[in-house]
Amino acid sequence: MKKIIAVFLFLLISTGAFCDDDVSSIYFGLDLGYLDPLLNKTVYNQIETKMSVAPGLEFSIPVNYVIPTEENKDATSLGAALNLNYRPFENGLFFSFSMFDISYVFGSDAPSTRLNYLNQLGLGYTFGVKKFQIEPAIIFINPNGVYDVTINQLKESLGGYPTIRLQFIVSYRIFEIRN
Numbered sequence: 206m207k208k209i210i211a212v213f214l215f216l217l218i219s220t221g222a223f224c225d226d227d228v229s230s231i232y233f234g235l236d237l238g239y240l241d242p243l244l245n246k247t248v249y250n251q252i253e254t255k256m257s258v259a260p261g262l263e264f265s266i267p268v269n270y271v272i273p274t275e276e277n278k279d280a281t282s283l284g285a286a287l288n289l290n291y292r293p294f295e296n297g298l299f300f301s302f303s304m305f306d307i308s309y310v311f312g313s314d315a316p317s318t319r320l321n322y323l324n325q326l327g328l329g330y331t332f333g334v335k336k337f338q339i340e341p342a343i344i345f346i347n348p349n350g351v352y353d354v355t356i357n358q359l360k361e362s363l364g365g366y367p368t369i370r371l372q373f374i375v376s377y378r379i380f381e382i383r384n
Contacts, residue, residue: 228383231256232338234376246365248272253374261292265301271308273364280315280362284308286325301327301342308359316358323352329372338376345369 236251248271255265264287271282286306292299303325310319329342346368347356359366 230378231380232376234374238373245367246274263290275364278364280312282308282310297331316362321355336378340374342372
């Protein structure tokens with residue numbers, strides 16, 4: 206794990222230092238789209254940090270916390286991911302691909318396999334207002350069906366688990382690197 210983090214940090218720093226763009230930025234954001242309790246019987250909270258490393262390319266690290274809304278469920282999920290956001294056009298449209306996505310479930314109703322691996326695919330649009338970014342997106346969790354057993358265990362433990370999420374990230378630029 207230490208090697209993966211070291212390689213990631215090296216790539217992040219070196220790509221940002223040698224990119225053609227004049228500015229690399231670091232953003233911190235919060236997901237304000239709270240529709241999950243209405244659709245999936247869970248509360249899904251997420252914060253994320255992201256860094257633009259080249260024109261049309263950024264890495265994001267979302268950390269999420271999922272709790273059931275049913276009182277008879279005693280399980281909580283804590284997850285993190287490393288996503289690659291690709292912007293193929295000059296506008297705000299982006300595609301998000303998870304490079305890795307893990308979730309750890311704890312509590313008395315947690316499944317026997319507490320550490321779970323998932324994948325995500327997303328499509329969204331970014332609106333910029335000064336130092337803020339507003340990003341509505343639709344996120345597909347396990348779009349290729351590889352982790353169906355894991356998703357079913359999470360749904361059983363948490364009383365529901367979203368496989369399609371509507372996300373509304375509001376981010377603030379906290380750091381800027383000018384080349």
